[in-house]
Each structure stands twice: as structure tokens, then as C-alpha cells.
Amino acid sequence: MDNNKNEIIKIIIKVASNIVGTENDKNRFDSNSNIFGENAPFDSLEFVNLIVGVEQDIEENYNMSITLADEKAMSEKENPFKTIGSLADYIVVILDEKLND
Amino acid sequence: MIITGTRKGVGKYLAEYYVDKGFQVIGCSREMIDYELMNYKHYNIDVSDESSVKKMFIEIRKKYHRLDVLINNAGIASMNHILLTPLKEVQEILNTNFIGAYLFCRESVKLMQKNKYGRIVNFSSIHIPLATVGTSIYGASKAAIEQFSKILAKEVFQFGINVNILALSIVKDTGMGNVLTDEMKGKILNRSISKSELNISDVTHTIDFFINEKSTMITNQSVCLGGV
Secondary structure, three states: OHHHHHHHHHHHHHHHHHHHOOOOOOOOOOOOOEOOOOOOOOOHHHHHHHHHHHHHHHHHHHOOOOOOOOHHHHHOOOOOOOEHHHHHHHHHHHHHHHHHO | OEEEOOOOHHHHHHHHHHHHOOOOEEEEEOOOOOOOOOOEEEEEOOOOOHHHHHHHHHHHHHHHOOOOEEEEOOOOOOOOOHHHOOHHHHHHHHHHHHHHHHHHHHHHHHHHHHHOOEEEEEEEEOHHHHOOOOOHHHHHHHHHHHHHHHHHHHHHHHHOEEEEEEEEOOEOOOOOOOOOOHHHHHHHHHOOOOOOOEOHHHHHHHHHHHHOOOHHHOOOOEEEOOOO
């Protein structure tokens, strides 16, 4: 589970870095980085790109089709799109559910 | 290019037409097709089944890495008084006509936005302005597409994608008016300006305009062929 989560965090950081660029600060993103809300570095367009990019990279890496913006995400107590870590946790749950289907 | 609902009728004509024009066309339908075309790939899927649609798009992404055009043609026609329309039929119509169009738009935009380019054409119907008796559910599904398209156009313009609506009446020789009696056909067509059936060339001419590379600013437009 942890291995999976670390891999997913790497994927999210890679996509996030491609979107906003991290030339001057290679360590700009970690699992605590906000991706949504006031302190997030993404505008609405970049946020959409982030979600779509992560979805596609997860599909390619795990050979599984996922939709991040589904009804489950919207009904979670904690917003899964708050930080890179919370998004990774949410993706781990989705992938586990898919494996157990 | 993706065209939905290519087993027969307008969808099949469009697949043939755009293959002829040099497009790599990907089509789909619930049932098997009885034809083959060069540069045409067919998927047998229910357009409202999310996992099948997603699988199809993953394959397209892996194979072609891009998508330029989506023509959301798939639809179920229905003519029935509201008191005689079973709930199951309502669900089927909304699923195919609206949910299907929504899923294809959503997945297409994900692919198109990577290249900052895309053209989406969603099909509506002359029954929206005419509010024809018997088309309450069919009309509702098409009205949903129209409103959806208007907002989609605003949300995806920043990705270089245009979204337009093509509203059809009855297209000649496509089996489109099969659920209608001649009298009903006459009544509907008489309420259009042209008072005549459409030719498939009217449809392709309009789509050509919408999907032209130069049509960046042609977005959120609705064309009702034949005029109302």
C-alpha cells in the first residue's frame, strides 16, 4: 500500500511539475503541497490539467481505467483534491477497489 | 475523428464521407456493422456505458495519441405521448442521447486538450424549436444536449476546442423519418422554412464548416438546417 502511495505521489508531482514548471525549485512539491484552494499554485485551468494528467498517467502505469472526478470523490468527508498526499490516498483506494472488483 | 452511432443512417454516411476525405475515422454502435472501410475502426459499445467508453478512449490515446474531431451523432428517435411512454424508454433515450454525448465529450476533451485543439459537433433536433407533440422525452434529451453544449463551449474554449450544435429535421434516404407516418413527416417539414427533407450533403457541408481548422471562433453556435 505504502509503495503504491509513494509511486502515485511521484506521478502526481511529475504531472504538477510539468504544469507549473519547477526549474528554480526542484523540491517545490511534496505530499503536503496543496493542489486546490487558496494556497494552491494552480489556476482552474491548470487544476483541470493536473487531474486529467494524473488520471492518464495512472491509467498508463497501472493499466487500469479510472475517473478521479466521480461521485465518490465528491462525497468523501475529506476533500481528496486538497493536497498531493490526499489525492494519492484517494487513488490508492480507487485502485484497490478496482483490483478487488 | 470519432463519430458515434455509425451502424446506419446519417452516422454511416458520415463515416464514409470523412474516410473519403482522408480522416482516420473511429466509429461505434451498440450492434455489429455490416460494412468495412479503409482507415475506419469500429467499436461495438453502448455509448452510455462508462467503462466501455473509457476503454475505447484509452485504446485511441495509446494508438493515435490525439483526437481532432468528435461528432456526437448516436441517438434514439422516439415519438410517443407522455402518458404512453414507459419509464424504461425514458431512461434508454436519456442514456443514449444525453449521457452518451456527455461521456464522449468528457473523454474527448481530455484527449483534445493535450494538443490544445479540438472540434466537437453535437446533434440536436428541429423538434426543440417546434416542440412537436409526442417528442417530450426525445426533445428533453436534445434540449439537455443543447444546454450542455453551450456551457461546454465556454469551459473548453481555453483548450482550443470549439463546440457547436447541428439540429436536423429529416435527412433523405437515411431512415430518419421511419418512426413517422407520411402525414406526420409532412406536418413537421411544413413548419420548417424549406418545407423539404434535408440532403446528407447539407449535413456534411455544415459539419465541414464547424470542424474546419479556421473555425476557432465558430463556437457555441447552433444551426437548424432547413430553418424554422
